[in-house]
Structures are given as structure tokens and as C-alpha cells.
Amino acid sequence: MSADAAPVSAATPDASAGKLSRRLAIALGPIIVSLALAGCVLLAVGVNPLAYYGFVVERGLLSPLGLQQTLTRMAPLLFIAAGLIVAFRAGMWNLGGDGQFLLGAVAAAASAPLLVQTLPGWLALLLAFLIATVVAMVWSLVPALLRAYQGINEIITTLMMSFLGVSLANVLVKLAFLDPSTTVPQTRTLAVSDRLPRLFETTITSGLIFGLVAIVVVHLVMTRTAFGLKLRTVGANPRAAIHAGLNVPVLTIAVFAISAGLIGMGGAIDIIGIQGNVRADWNPAYGLAVIPVVFLARMNGFAAIGFVFLLSVLSIGGESAARRLGVPQHFTLVLISIVLITLAVAEYMGHRLNQARKV
Amino acid sequence: MEQTQAGPAIVSLEGVTKRFPGIVANDRVDLDIRAGEVHVLLGENGAGKSTLISMLSGLQQPDDGRILIDGVEMPIRSPSHALSLGIGTVFQHNMLVPTLTVAENLALGGRWWQRPRIAELTARVAEIARPLGIDINLGARVSELSLGEQQQVEIVRALLRDSRLLILDEATSMLTPKGIAELGALMRRLVERGLAVVFITHKLGEAADFGDRVSVLKLGRKVGEITSERLRMLERAALVDEIVAMMFGRQAGADEISIPPRAANDDALLEVRELSMAETSDAPGLDRISFAIGHGEILGIAGIDGNGQKQLAEALAGQRPTDSGSVMLAGQALDGLDVGGRRKRGLRYLTDDRLGEGTVGTFPVSINYFLKQIGEPPLWRSGMERTREIDARAIELTRRYDVRTPGISTPVGRLSGGNIQKVLIARELADGARAVIFNKPTYGLDLANTLATRQRVRDIAGQGLAVLLISTDLEELLSMCHRIAVISQGRLVGIVSNGDRAGERVGRLMIGLAA
Numbered sequence: 001m002s003a004d005a006a007p008v009s010a011a012t013p014d015a016s017a018g019k020l021s022r023r024l025a026i027a028l029g030p031i032i033v034s035l036a037l038a039g040c041v042l043l044a045v046g047v048n049p050l051a052y053y054g055f056v057v058e059r060g061l062l063s064p065l066g067l068q069q070t071l072t073r074m075a076p077l078l079f080i081a082a083g084l085i086v087a088f089r090a091g092m093w094n095l096g097g098d099g100q101f102l103l104g105a106v107a108a109a110a111s112a113p114l115l116v117q118t119l120p121g122w123l124a125l126l127l128a129f130l131i132a133t134v135v136a137m138v139w140s141l142v143p144a145l146l147r148a149y150q151g152i153n154e155i156i157t158t159l160m161m162s163f164l165g166v167s168l169a170n171v172l173v174k175l176a177f178l179d180p181s182t183t184v185p186q187t188r189t190l191a192v193s194d195r196l197p198r199l200f201e202t203t204i205t206s207g208l209i210f211g212l213v214a215i216v217v218v219h220l221v222m223t224r225t226a227f228g229l230k231l232r233t234v235g236a237n238p239r240a241a242i243h244a245g246l247n248v249p250v251l252t253i254a255v256f257a258i259s260a261g262l263i264g265m266g267g268a269i270d271i272i273g274i275q276g277n278v279r280a281d282w283n284p285a286y287g288l289a290v291i292p293v294v295f296l297a298r299m300n301g302f303a304a305i306g307f308v309f310l311l312s313v314l315s316i317g318g319e320s321a322a323r324r325l326g327v328p329q330h331f332t333l334v335l336i337s338i339v340l341i342t343l344a345v346a347e348y349m350g351h352r353l354n355q356a357r358k359v
Numbered sequence: 360m361e362q363t364q365a366g367p368a369i370v371s372l373e374g375v376t377k378r379f380p381g382i383v384a385n386d387r388v389d390l391d392i393r394a395g396e397v398h399v400l401l402g403e404n405g406a407g408k409s410t411l412i413s414m415l416s417g418l419q420q421p422d423d424g425r426i427l428i429d430g431v432e433m434p435i436r437s438p439s440h441a442l443s444l445g446i447g448t449v450f451q452h453n454m455l456v457p458t459l460t461v462a463e464n465l466a467l468g469g470r471w472w473q474r475p476r477i478a479e480l481t482a483r484v485a486e487i488a489r490p491l492g493i494d495i496n497l498g499a500r501v502s503e504l505s506l507g508e509q510q511q512v513e514i515v516r517a518l519l520r521d522s523r524l525l526i527l528d529e530a531t532s533m534l535t536p537k538g539i540a541e542l543g544a545l546m547r548r549l550v551e552r553g554l555a556v557v558f559i560t561h562k563l564g565e566a567a568d569f570g571d572r573v574s575v576l577k578l579g580r581k582v583g584e585i586t587s588e589r590l591r592m593l594e595r596a597a598l599v600d601e602i603v604a605m606m607f608g609r610q611a612g613a614d615e616i617s618i619p620p621r622a623a624n625d626d627a628l629l630e631v632r633e634l635s636m637a638e639t640s641d642a643p644g645l646d647r648i649s650f651a652i653g654h655g656e657i658l659g660i661a662g663i664d665g666n667g668q669k670q671l672a673e674a675l676a677g678q679r680p681t682d683s684g685s686v687m688l689a690g691q692a693l694d695g696l697d698v699g700g701r702r703k704r705g706l707r708y709l710t711d712d713r714l715g716e717g718t719v720g721t722f723p724v725s726i727n728y729f730l731k732q733i734g735e736p737p738l739w740r741s742g743m744e745r746t747r748e749i750d751a752r753a754i755e756l757t758r759r760y761d762v763r764t765p766g767i768s769t770p771v772g773r774l775s776g777g778n779i780q781k782v783l784i785a786r787e788l789a790d791g792a793r794a795v796i797f798n799k800p801t802y803g804l805d806l807a808n809t810l811a812t813r814q815r816v817r818d819i820a821g822q823g824l825a826v827l828l829i830s831t832d833l834e835e836l837l838s839m840c841h842r843i844a845v846i847s848q849g850r851l852v853g854i855v856s857n858g859d860r861a862g863e864r865v866g867r868l869m870i871g872l873a874a
């Protein structure tokens with residue numbers, strides 16, 4: 001997990017077909033191994049792994065309704081992945097995604113139902129979206145300033161701010177934005193007709209399109225523009241950035257703002273596109289789940305789209321499997337972490353193998 | 360040359376080959392390293408010296424050929440394996456942990472369950488460092504030391520380990536002449552005790568003075584060896600000529616003293632007044648530094664490394680805040696401008712820390728040329744990278760500055776030390792410069808490139824630019840400066856104009872006497 005793992009933009013374009021298939025084998029092999037390992041865990045808790053995986057694939061990928069849910073789930077996850085890519089490529093470990101996400105969600109849930117009463121629908125949603133973005137940005141200001149001017153490690157500050165943010169979001173739901181017309185503690189609900197339109201004749205939210213656009217734009221900005229290059233320079237060698245005359249503190253604050261803003265947008269999309277309200281004590285912990293995904297994708301936006309899709313399949317399928325087989329819903333996280341560890345081990349062994357061949 | 364008893368080979372390389380994508384860094388190299396000998400390894404930038412060392416120190420594995428230790432084949436699997444075999448190395452680029460103190464760095468690699476014994480360490484360091492004339496502050500944080508001081512720490516660290524074979528990869532590039540002579544004497548004492556030393560340098564005089572055996576690499580091949588018998592027979596000048604012929608295959612002209620003529624316009628171009636900066640616990644400050652450099656003038660800064668040269672250069676470049684004083688370029692005050700602002704006005708700074716801050720090792724060579732102009736037209740237009748323009752310009756700079764690289768998309772960290780330096784030189788000198796600060800511009804360059812770079816500095820001055828040349832190499836300063844200032848503990852203790860007996864007067868100032 002070091003900063004200089006950020007890929008280099010102008011790699012030699014000689015990726016031949018043979019290389020590609022080897023790459024695929026290297027990527028898929030560990031995934032199969034981890035499925036087997038996770039299967040052992042399932043066996044140990046008395047669940048038939050084949051039944052579990054069958055459910056996951058059936059409900060997350062094959063059934064039309066499940067697939068639509070999977071694609072809908074991707075919308076907020078893509079925004080979070082985009083936000084994390086910006087931060088990680090700039091060498092800043094924003095681990096506060098959950099707090100930023102929830103605060104964005106609450107801000108959208110508090111403002112959207114009120115705004116639709118007075119403004120045209122699209123303008124109301126746009127405003128709610130922007131409010132959520134700004135709230136998340138402001139929330140990231142404390143770790144940003146501490147890192148930029150005091151050099152305080154952002155891993156700790158963002159994590160702390162995340163705990164605070166999650167609690168604050170809860171408090172806001174219960175005290176400030178409580179919907180008086182229901183007994184369940186939750187915010188006012190945005191009517192289905194007022195939410196983001198669905199795609200064609202399906203239940204897929206159009207938020208998916210925004211998410212895809214966001215992550216592709218982030219990828220292009222990071223790899224093709226001067227701004228992205230500056231951020232990558234700061235990430236790869238901060239002393240070289242100072243030597244080259246980059247304003248590192250200002251760039252640091254910009255990175256935090258963009259990263260948190262994108263994650264806040266994810267929260268807003270989840271509300272104005274999918275949920276419609278925020279229930280008290282709701283915390284899907286998407287932020288933490290997306291972090292390993294971004295690493296698996298090596299901070300590449302296009303690869304991240306693929307891995308986010310996998311994560312969505314696992315989490316949608318895992319949720320229904322959880323209901324049917326009694327496996328805790330967070331088993332998907334266990335599965336993902338097993339994949340990560342196996343990948344790391346595979347990489348290490350590959351490295352040793354290469355060296356051994358040369359001796 | 361003293362008579363030394365050459366013992367049996369403790370390490371032998373047989374047909375060792377190392378390939379990198381697009382290049383054969385070592386091609387079937389045979390080498391015997393014997394106890395009781397200083398074995399000098401010479402070669403141009405990129406000849407493959409550091410690569411050969413990296414295989415001896417366990418950092419890399421040969422693709423072909425074998426390594427024998429005491430006559431037995433023995434693959435060196437890892438750096439710690441190399442250390443346990445008694446091979447200690449001082450690498451060309453520093454390997455210290457910047458956030459730790461010197462003492463902590465020296466204690467690294469001890470048993471992890473034992474507390475480092477700092478008192479014992481202090482005593483041993485004193486015992487090793489004193490005869491070397493090295494003075495290190497064990498409590499200082501490594502990030503605050505100059506590169507020269509870091510190099511000294513690394514030499515001490517390698518000697519702490521009781522190695523049987525000590526490898527020094529360009530360890531003298533940042534020492535003062537006195538320090539170099541002391542290192543030479545130390546190597547002599549070590550080989551008399553039966554150790555073997557491998558010594559890499561670009562200074563042929565050092566090879567002639569300290570070596571018992573000389574091997575020359577060229578384009579990865581070993582092209583010649585001068586045995587100790589022959590070495591003792593030859594005159595020093597004849598020896599240097601022979602080595603030059605082997606290395607470059609032609610007579611490279613010796614470095615002449617040539618001071619460029621001054622421009623007609625004699626006004627001060629770069630003017631520094633009373634520049635001050637407080638000293639910190641482990642770095643010197645600056646004490647009311649004042650000087651002026653005219654159009655076409657080269658002002659040298661001589662002094663022992665770590666006396667404020669780095670602080671001065673960084674303060675001028677805008678990288679380090681000062682407490683008081685002012686800097687004027689062509690009559691305009693630069694105070695308050697940041698690095699980018701000063702660069703736009705034409706002030707250029709060539710850092711001596713090429714890997715630490717000069718380049719981003721994982722970025723391609725092409726991007727590294729333009730790190731200081733990210734976002735500026737014509738290479739970027741409205742913030743978008745224009746790959747074709749960048750590549751074309753990079754190819755041109757690579758050709759013009761003779762950077763030996765497999766391609767412009769190679770990560771710059773993969774180039775040899777001297778070629779990384781050429782990338783930096785190309786970056787600073789390309790268009791728009793008015794005053795240039797060179798911090799040790801030729802360190803790590805081979806003879807041909809050193810001469811070419813010195814000529815470039817002279818040409819720059821010849822075009823009417825002001826040049827501030829910081830160097831620990833007095834010969835270099837004497838070969839081209841108009842005036843030489845001496846810095847000591849953050850203060851300019853005197854300025855000498857170059858000419859008769861200038862070297863002697865600078866030397867007196869350096870050791871604290873009046874010129």
C-alpha cells in the first residue's frame with residue numbers, strides 16, 4: 001500500500017494478446033482460490049458453499065430483477081470509487097468515506113423533499129445534490145487542513161472524522177430532520193415520482209449513468225490533464241512536488257475536497273435515486289467496502305468499474321443469500337478480504353518465483 | 360604505490376550477465392576480487408558498474424553466469440545474505456531512512472528483540488570515524504543532513520559490520536579533497552588487514568592513487584584490466600592516459616582551465632543582500648549572506664559539504680523560507696515569490712538530490728523533463744496533456760543532452776545515476792533561463808560527460824547569464840569560475856578572484872585562515 005504504486009501514465013503499449021491472457025490468469029486464479037477458501041469458512045459454519053454461491057450468482061447476476069438491483073447498487077459505489085481514486089493516486093489515504101457518504105446522504109434527504117415542493121423537479125434534485133456535495137467537502141476540511149499545514153497523518157484523522165460523521169448523521173436524522181408523520185425515526189421521504197428517473201422500462205436508476213460518467217471523468221483527469229499529473233506527482237514524491245514549485249498544501253486541500261465531494265455525491269445519488277429517505281442508524285458501510293476494490297483495480301478507473309460490478313453482484317446476491325441461508329450479510333466483506341489476501345500472496349509468490357528462476 | 364600482498368580471490372564473477380528490457384547491463388563479466396587489494400571499477404555512465412554491484416550485494420540476481428565465494432559457487436539471495444557473507448556496500452544513491460536519526464539508522468539491522476545499544480555504538484562509531492576525519496552527529500535526523508554527510512554515514516555503517524569485502528559505489532563523489540585522501544588511506548589500512556575493497560569512481564586520479572588493480576567496463580562488457588604489477592610500473596600520467604583510452608577508445612581531452620570572457624554589460628544580474636535564516640538543531644542556518652553576480656559571470660561557492668550550501672540554494676530557489684534579506688534578479692525583487700514565480704522570472708535551480716527531489720522515479724523520462732512546467736503551453740493546452748508534443752520535445756532533449764535511455768517512456772528511476780543527472784540538466788537549461796544555480800552539477804558524471812557539462816556551464820555564462828556554481832570539487836571551481844566565495848557554517852567567509860594562487864587562498868579560507 002505505498003504511494004509509488006500509482007501506475008505510470010505512459011506505459012509501453014506492447015500488451016500483446018499472450019500477455020493479456022496471462023494477466024487474466026493471474027487475476028482469476030486467486031479469485032478461484034479465495035472462493036474455495038471462503039467455501040471452507042461457510043462449511044465450518046454449516047452452510048453448503050455451493051448453495052451459497054449458487055444463490056449469489058442467481059440473485060445477483062442471472063435473475064433479471066437481481067441484475068437490475070445490482071446495476072442500481074453500482075451507482076453510489078462508483079461515486080465512492082471515483083472519490084477514492086483521486087485521493088489514493090495523490091497519496092492521501094482518505095479512509096473517512098463512510099462519514100462523508102452518510103452526511104451527504106442526510107443532507108440530500110433533508111433538502112430534496114422540501115425543495116421539490118417549491119422548485120421544478122430537476123432543479124430541486126440538482127440543488128439537493130450540490131448541497132450534499134458541499135456538506136461532505138466541508139466535513140473533509142479538518143483532516144485536509146491538518147495534513148496540509150501541520151503534516152498530521154490523514155489516515156487517523158479521516159477515520160476519526162468518519163466515526164464522528166456517522167454519529168452526527170444519526171443525530172441529525174433523529175433530532176433535526178425527523179419526519180413527524182411516521183413513527184419510524186427517519187427523514188421525510190422523497191416520493192418515487194420525484195426521484196431520479198429510471199432507465200427505460202427497468203428498475204435501474206439513471207444514477208448509474210452519472211456514476212459511470214464520474215469515474216470515467218476522474219480517470220481521464222488523473223491520467224490526461226495537468227491537474228491530475230500534479231496530484232500524482234504529490235502522491236509519488238512530495239519532495240519533488242515542492243522542488244517543482246507545486247503548491248502542495250493547496251493541492252492537498254483540493255484533493256480532500258474533490259474526494260469527499262465525490263463520495264458525498266454518492267450519498268446524494270443513493271437518496272435521490274434509490275432510497276428516498278435516510279432511516280436512523282442506517283450505515284451501509286460502502287466506503288470501507290470500496291477501498292479494497294480500488295486497490296484491486298490498481299486505482300485505474302476502468303478496472304474499478306469492473307470490480308465495482310463484482311462487488312455489487314456479491315453484495316446484492318449476498319443479501320438475499322443471507323436472508324435464505326442465515327449467513328450474516330457482512331460475509332461479502334469476508335469474501336472480499338480473502339480475495340485481497342490471496343491476491344497479495346499470489347503476487348509475492350510470483351515475485352519469488354521470478355527470482356528463483358534467475359538464480 | 361605500496362607493496363601489498365594480493366591474496367586469493369574471495370569473490371569471483373564468472374560470465375555474469377544481467378539484462379534489462381532493451382539493454383544488456385552486464386555482458387559476460389569475469390572479475391576476481393582478492394583479499395588485500397583495492398579493486399577499482401571504472402566505466403562511463405551507464406556502463407553497468409552499479410548493476411554489477413547490485414548482484415554482489417544481493418539486490419538483483421544475474422541472468423547468466425555465476426558468483427563464487429572462496430571458490431565455491433554461491434548465489435547471493437538477498438541483501439541480508441550478502442551481509443552475512445561479509446559483503447558490505449555503500450550504494451551510489453543513499454539507502455538511509457530519512458525520518459530516523461543517524462544513530463537509529465546505524466542500529467538498523469540489529470537483532471529485533473534487542474534494544475539497540477546506543478552507548479556502545481557511539482564508541483565504535485567514534486573509533487571508526489575519527490581516523491577518517493568524519494564528524495557525524497549521531498542525534499541528527501537524516502533528512503536534515505546534506506547528501507555528503509549522508510554518504511559519510513553510509514561509509515561508517517558499512518565499516519561497522521566487519522565486512523570482508525567492502526564495496527564503495529561512487530562514495531567519494533561528495534567528499535572534500537581532504538576527505539578523499541583520508542578515505543584512500545583508510546582503504547589502504549583495510550586491505551593491509553586482509554580485506555578486499557571494490558572502489559567505483561569517475562575520477563581517474565583516485566583510481567591511479569588508491570587502486571591495486573583496475574578493471575574497466577564499457578557498455579556492459581569488461582574491456583580491460585590493469586594488474587597490480589603493471590600498475591606499479593606505470594607513471595601516474597601514463598596510467599591515466601591508458602585508462603582513458605580503454606574507457607572512451609580515444610583521447611578525451613584533459614579538463615582545461617578555461618574561464619569564459621565576461622559580457623560587456625557589467626551590471627549585477629543576481630543580487631543577494633543580507634540573506635539570513637535561523638539554524639536548526641541539525642542544520643546550519645544562513646548568516647547575512649550577500650553577493651552579486653554580473654551578466655556572464657560564474658561565481659563559485661566552495662566549502663565543506665553541509666555548511667549551508669543546500670540551505671542557500673533552496674532559499675534562492677524559493678523552496679525554503681528565509682528570516683530576512685532580499686534577492687534581486689535583473690533589478691526586480693524576488694522576495695515573496697514562490698518556486699514557480701521565481702522560475703518564471705528566469706531563476707533556475709539544479710538540485711544535487713536527483714532521486715530525492717529532482718525526479719519522480721516511477722514517472723517516465725519524458726514527464727520528468729517537464730515536471731517544473733506542468734500545465735504550461737505548448738506541452739499542455741487548457742490543462743490537457745498533449746502527448747505528441749511532449750514526446751517530440753522529450754526525444755529532442757534526450758538527443759541533445761545525450762541521455763542514454765531505452766526510451767522516453769522508461770521510468771526515470773531505471774536509468775543510471777549519470778543519466779538521471781543529464782535529465783535534470785536538460786530540464787533546467789531548456790529555454791528562458793537568466794540565472795542558474797548549479798548544486799554539484801557534475802557529481803556522478805563520467806569524465807566525458809563532466810567535461811561536456813562544464814562546457815555547458817561556461818556556454819551559459821557566455822550567453823550572458825549569471826551562474827552560481829556550488830561545488831565541493833575545488834578543481835572544478837578553479838577551472839571555470841570568475842570568483843570563488845567560501846562558505847563556512849552558513850557564512851561567506853571570503854571571496855577570492857580566480858587567478859594566481861587562488862586555489863591556495865580558497866583552501867586557507869576553508870580551514871579558517873585569512874586568505
Ligand SMILES: Nc1ncnc2c1ncn2[C@@H]1O[C@H](COP(=O)(O)OP(=O)(O)OP(=O)(O)O)[C@@H](O)[C@H]1O
Binds near residue numbers: 380403410765773805
Ligand atoms: N532496474 C533497471 N531496469 C532497467 N534498466 C536498468 C535498471 N538498472 C539499470 N538499468 C540500465 O542498465 C544500464 C547500466 O546501469 P548502471 O546503473 O549499472 O550504470 P553505471 O555504470 O553505474 O553508471 P553511472 O556511472 O551513471 O552510475 C543503464 O543503461 C541503465 O539504464
Ligand SMILES: [Mg+2]
Binds near residue numbers: 408409410775776777
Ligand atoms: Mg552507478
